[in-house]
Amino acid sequence: MILLNYLRHPLLLVIFSTIFALSTASCAEKKELNAKEQQNLQTFINDLEAFTIAYSNIKKLYVEEVDNKKLFTNAIKGMVSGLDPHSVYLEPKEQKNLLESTSGKFGGLGIVISKKNDAIQVISPIDDTPAYKAGMQAGDMIIKIGNKPVRGMTLEDGVNLMRGKPGTDIKITVVRKNKKPFMVKITREIITIVSVRGYLLDDGIGYVRVSSFQKPTSNLLQKTIKRLMKENDGHLESLILDLRNNPGGILNAAIDISDLFLDDAGTIVYIKSRIKSNNTRFNATSGDMLLGSPIVVLINEGSASASEIVAGALQDHKRAIIMGNTSFGKGSVQTILGLKDGYGLKVTTARYYTPNDRSIQAKGIEPDIKLKNISLENERKDEVTNTKESDLEGHLDIEDPSKLSSKEVLIAQEKKKTKENKKILERLEKDYFVHEARNLLKALAVLKK
Structure with missing residues (x-):
């Protein structure tokens, strides 16, 4: 009687069928299963039974009626989130946003x-x-x-x-x-999405800020560096690659960006999974777009995941000097799986290792040169970061763009962009990390002569 009442719930019917099938299988194959396998199977059945009891009590006793979909979704979310901070069960809207x-x-x-x-x-x-x-x-x-x-x-x-x-x-x-x-x-x-911005500093030094790693990031970085080269008569003396507070992104973008600056066929990153057949070594291809010009990579405690792959690869290959603070230490790889009805699963599937077989997990990348977070001058924060357009000398007249022609709008925008770029360069002058990177690159240029 109780069994029949339970079977009125579709979820319980599925769970009961699973337990019954496993129990039957265990009897038929009992001779083939060793003691450990039998124990694991019994533990699995006991866990399913505990889930069934909890589910049944919630359905019968919770103060409000709860539909099966909500209970089952929450159960999966709890199961996944309990694995690690980076694994998550995604509802359709979350899955769409993540893929986007x-x-x-x-x-x-x-x-x-x-x-x-x-x-x-x-x-x-x-x-x-x-x-x-x-x-x-x-x-x-x-x-x-x-x-x-x-x-x-x-x-x-x-x-x-x-x-x-x-x-x-x-x-x-x-x-x-x-x-x-x-x-x-x-x-x-x-x-x-603009994940790369670049500016030409004095002495032929390029400064490029990468804020995240997405599919277009490598192409955007190449275009940015080529533009800076053109501005500096076809070449760059050196480059500052700023990865501070970059939380990471997709693995392929980190591999492609590392490959831009490596001229040998060595390892960029090695991925180790629990399934040995999934272990993968990603190697560089010949061709350094900077032709060996010195590189300084800036990192801090906000540099994570893909940022650490790039920093670790360039550091191990002695292609760049890493400056700043120890990075975040996220050395795991997540895979995004599409599920039924638009749901998704982002789950940790592997750990990554630098070319010298260093694990970054919970350790981070140690910079070659450590820097303290200090300011180059004592000034109110809002004087640098909160300057308004109307505060600038010779600022643009504020217009209603709906009254201007398309050509006039673009001319006004270009003038405004020029002034904004000037303001950004002034901020970079007051950035201690950038200041130290520039000094190092200038010293390397002197030694090279």
Whole structure:
């Protein structure tokens, strides 16, 4: 009687069938199973029974009725999250967002935003995107997306409204300082997330900041370095590769970026899995795009995963000098699996080792030269980091882009970008890590002569 009541629940029917099948199998193969295998099988059956009892009591006794889907999803989430901090069971929306972030591309407008009071603030438009071409500027406050007011809206809701199918239009209502609200019509395009930014410093030294590792990152880095070379008459004397506070990303991007600077066929990284057949060694190919020019890689405690693969490979091959602080120490590899109905599973499947067979897990990359987090001058933080466009000498007149031609908008944007780049270079002058890297590279240049 009790058994029949249990079997009214589909999940319990499945679990009972599993236990019955395993029990039958264990009887038929009892002679072939050694004592340890029998013990493991019995433990498995006992665990399934404990799950069944807990499930049944929740269904009967919980203060509110709970559907099977929620209970089963939560059970899987608990099972996965208990493995390690990096494994997770993903619901369809989370799986979609994760895949989108690793691809580095999405259909949208091309602006970096944050929530501020009752509006959405534009942190910056991404170069050559629809938002940039439409005249959106840092500091703009978005108060309406389409016909929907932003007030009371979460940042995620705002992002979802602005993203969409490439080629479709959206109207954004914007408030700009000292101007009446105006509306901008923007056509969505495929946006490549800008994970690389580069600037030419004095003495032919290139500075490149990589903020994350996504599918387009290696190509973006190549284009950035080539642009810096062109600005410096076709070559770079040396390079500062800034990986500070870079949380990592996809493995292939780290391998491709390491390969850009290695001219031998040695190991970049070695992946060790519990399944020996999955162990993989990734090797470099010939061709160093900097032709041996000195490199300094900047890292800190926020540099993790893929950042540590790049730093470790260049350090072991003695291709770069690592400066800064000990990195985070995430030496594991996660695999993203697509499951039924859009669900996903991100699970740790391997550990990685540097070319010299060093494990980074919980240890991190030790820099060749350690630096302290100190400031080059005593000044208020907001004087450097919170400078406003209107504070700059000869700042651009604030215009309503809807009243300008496309050509006039682009000219205004280019002028603004030039001033912003100048401001960034001034900040780099006051960055202690960059200052020390430049001094080292200058010294190496003198010794080379």
